[in-house]
Amino acid sequence: MSAVLPPHGAVGGHAGHDGHAHDDHHDHHAPTGWRRWVFATNHKDIGTLYLLFSFTMLMIGGILALCIRAELFQPGLQFFNPELFNQFTTMHGLIMVFGAIMPAFVGFANWMLPLQIGASDMAFARMNNFSFWLMIPAAIMLVASFFMPGGAPAAGWTLYAPLTLQMGPSMDAGIFAMHILGASSIMGSINIIVTILNMRAPGMTLMKMPMFAWTWLITAYLLIAVMPVLAGAITMTLTDRHFGTAFFNPAGGGDPVMYQHIFWFFGHPEVYIMILPAFGIVSQIVPAFARKKLFGYASMVYATASIAILSFIVWAHHMFATGMPVTGQLFFMYATMLIAVPTGVKIFNWLATMWRGSMTFEVPMLWAVGFIFVFTMGGFTGLICAMAPIDIQIQDTYYVVAHFHYVLVAGSLYALFAGVYYWGPKWSGVMYSEFRGKVHFWGSLIFFNITFFPMHFLGLAGMPRRYADYPMQFTDFNMIASVGAFGFGLMQVYFFLFVVVPMMRGKGAKAPQKPWEAAEGLEWEVPSPAPFHTFETPPKLDASATKIIG
Amino acid sequence: MSAATTSGSAPYYFVPGPSRHPVMAAIGLFFVILGAGQWINGHQWGAYSLAFGLLWWAFVLKQWFGDAIRESEGGLYSDRIDVSFRWSMGWFIFSEVMFFAAFFGALYWARVFSVPALGSLENSLLWPDFKAVWPSVVAGATASPAGTVEPFTTIGPWPLPTINTALLLTSGVTLTIAHHALIAGNRAKTIAFMWATVLLGVVFLFVQGFEYAHAYKDLNLKLSSGIFGSTFFMLTGFHGFHVFVGMLMLLFITIRLHKGHFTSERHFGFEGSAWYWHFVDVVWLGLYVVVYWM
Amino acid sequence: MTALATGSALAVNDLKGGPGVNQINLHEPVTRIAADQMWLHNFMLVICLAIFVAVFGVMFYSIFKHRKSKGAVSANFHESVAVEIAWTVVPLLIVIGMALPATKVVVAMKDTTNADLTIKATGYQWKWGYDYLKGEGEGIGFLATLDTEQREASNSGKPEPVDNYLLKVDNPLVVPVDKKVRIITTANDVIHAWMVPAFGVKQDAIPGFVRDTWFKAEKIGDYYGQCAELCGKEHAYMPIHVKVVSAEDYTKWVEGEKKKLAAKADDPSKVWELAALVARGEKVYAANCAACHKADGTGAGPIKALDKSAIVLDADKSKQINILLNGVMDKGMPAWKQLSDTDIAAVISYTKNAWSNKTEQIVQPAEIVAARK
């Protein structure tokens, strides 16, 4: 039962919550036991739930990836039949995108946004919890679909019609799961937008907000604009499957390519949904360890917004091989290439932030620098994909697989790791081990490149993606990639056992309130671990909105 | 720091305590998607799961909204929370707009690109006899190159859709009158016009139901009538569903008005529902033009 | 080049016109378009590499010089409109410089007019069908299926090393050298994509719609590609093999093909003996059905078993005929109406009498003709 709080004026949370004078105590103390988590309305607890959920999904998605890599280790079908292989590919993509990466960023948003902008919590605490719990039925349906007759959906994460029309009942489970995930994302985004727009502490103007808040604000707009469109696309799939509509059936006047247009109108912004918050995290970390203010704050904001706006007019670069008119190909090629400009601005700003700084390379900074380096490679291959004539050669080959793992794993996932090391001490109150963090970083960096770099070669040489078996000439690079994948997986196991688990159990050196000498922001103004309640009354801020003065 | 509200002083920002509603609602939805997915694949038990889930969910929502209403009426919501509600309702409606955009986009794509392409000279290789005309433009056309769609008649703007347009436009007016009355503090008038609005919504739904029955029985226009039937029924159907939801919102607001909720200054629940209703209205005007007239 | 990780165990060689062992670049081009693509790719690679080196040169310089441990003290600049404009405008110019040559290639690529030969390529689950529509050879049509032995080798998990593994088809597409060939793609069931890297061609084949692309091969030889759009379970097993031959050889091939066609053309009104029809059906089954339903008719997973199947055993033959002609879309069974009447009759008769199915029923081609109406 939600308890109704009496109206009262509580003192600032930054003093720690024991300092409160309360008339009604029980519901203001951190609730305990399972109720604390299941009935949570606290943004920090919900953030933790999100992070744990997404890590679990990363594991499941990762195990599927390893199944893929095991099968592709050498030619011939050793472990799985091709149908099952396609299920693995599809579910790996879906689970990673919707289960691992997106919820992880929402987890970060939950934990950090109220702390960064000086708010007491998210704007809608119960809806926040609802967003989280909605993902559980969806995840259960997705994973359970493997055990339905005919197995899990096997039409690729893009769920192209008319292949989806041939799928078994699990396709419907998948579609409903995606609907629910979409609802969760939309509610989460609304929550984030409202929190940022309406709950900033006085003095925290929009242009003084930390970059992470900015990138999430823009991401949230992308989400509410495109998730409903995905819902529309898969609803049409559903009615085509069961209710006799003909959206994607040419016999009745429909068009399979129409699905692709609708899907990619969602799908392209979706990939920026997965990278913009990563840019935000990196933009917080680089200045902290360069001991220098972020270079070009305003241009960072404008660049982020430009990327978001451009993302709506480039979708058909995924469809160069569907056969568009010349003008279509040219338009989408030009528009796509333009995105290199604002993204470049970001890269250059980070560089300029480092330039003549006074840098140290603790683990968060290592990940951030690793991010910039490897993500840029992925950006360049993206640009090469954007050139329509070249894309004709590499579309639907492993080149594309290489491209998007460079931006998704080395981009989104690296930034998430960077964020965990950077803010983890604030969450848990303990410092991670610098040595273990470095092992995790270097191991991941090396194995990542062993896994995905050879895929560029495979793609250029013409190995199509979503193939369970391949011509013998591709063997060696596939073997290398598979070895790398298992190594990369092991590094994540190491991360879990030796970094995450100690952090969760509170083992390790006690974290100071502000572990990073030059880090700026209100999150460093509260103790570590951050108390259950913070900023119940809005703090009074200094002119730069990075310190509390009363 | 507290903000003065009509009902005394509210906290700067009210954050509710632990609540079981979210997880309960999620459990309800689990049974909904489980049931729906199984039912459409021919498992009868799915229907029960679906119904159970929906009931469960509705029950949880009732409690949840009950809590929120109690908090609101208890004076816990400051002006700042009021602003939060405004932002959230606005962006929620925006997301709904994008949902409809997908279906309007499908209609546009089918009419402007895919059906003409199916009937193009190039495509005569596959469908030599197909004439690409949109059914609402040329009587008797089905827009089905394979000829698998049974002939049907389309529905023009007269008379039902126009009546429906009038109904919805009128309901927009009655709703606005109710709003002004609420601001002026005339509760009886507010309630009267709210009932009028709800009633207009219900009549709209009946007229639409009648139109559907007519389409199925007399015109042979069905959901399965090729791309025309697909876009026609999915667009108008989702719209109708939104009318239903909006009507429910207004109904609950009316009931709350009876109970004495809302004041002439603070009545966001009222306004949010009104925004939603106007949004449904605007979507209808779009439908009226592109589905019935064009 | 010998395989590196596997040593001599996998003695594979470069496949001319197909992938090379550990090939790291695009295929050697045999058309202008492919050459242009190759050029563009190299051009992009050079520019991107240059930017990469410049950008990360600066970053690593900074990383090494501006360290706290080296006594660096941080400066406090954090804005400069001039630099920011510069690094917006310069990349913009670079991007425009990249787009210009690409535009030319796009325009050339999409120009499918004035073809000497037009061929329709139809994607089926899971094979390609070719119909020569216009130009020399008009009227020829055949299906191209992956070599069944290679398909089985894949299943065995231990395929013998062969150079054209998964690329060998029974009937390659034959085209003349130095002629503009227009390929019209379409599909029968789901989306496939017709790709031949050496020609710089990849075009989705979309059910219900036609799309086109073209190539003009400048060198005689064999060229290979694979289906490049996820089309279901056997997606990896529907390769493309194009034989480019001289004009004379092409003419010869066309004549041979025409003769074969005339000989093969079955009279659908012919009344067959059961044994002969079953024998023919066995071949049709092996070429078309065995990939899914298995040679022993047991099916697998969602694929229905034919052995002991109620529909196959049913005395009402129309049930099975109907399934073959129309497919069962949502269960993954494609329609097989592209097969000849005789072939369909043969394969049905075969399944009705193979394995433990001993119905002695026979379906004559005439029944298929009737069912098609």
Ligand code: HEA
């Ligand atoms: C985080 C996710 C993410 C990100 C950030 C990107 C970023 C980009 N992507 Fe990527 N992309 C994906 C995820 C992502 N992509 C996924 C998942 C797919 C496959 C989906 C599927 O089919 O399953 C895909 C596929 C994909 C395709 C389709 C390929 C195909 O199927 O054939 C294309 C084509 O244009 C493309 C282009 C780009 C471009 C131009 C960028 C740009 O934003 C990159 C911009 C960055 C830089 C260019 C580097 C930094 C810039 C500088 C240092 C400045 C100076 C540079 C110059 C002047 C050149 N992507």
Ligand code: HEA
């Ligand atoms: C969104 C993020 C994301 C992430 C993080 C990853 C991570 C990985 N992906 Fe990703 N991938 C996609 C998104 C992502 N992928 C998408 C969208 C597709 C397209 C799908 C489609 O075509 O439809 C795809 C497709 C794809 C393919 C192509 C499949 C095909 O075309 O058939 C391959 C092949 O190698 C691959 C490999 C990997 C690997 C090895 C990892 C690794 O980084 C994973 C590492 C993580 C772990 C391994 C888990 C941790 C370890 C354990 C749980 C313990 C067990 C481990 C050991 C004992 C070693 N992926």
Ligand code: CUA
């Ligand atoms: Cu046909 Cu893939």
Ligand SMILES: [Cu+2]
């Ligand atoms: Cu994209």
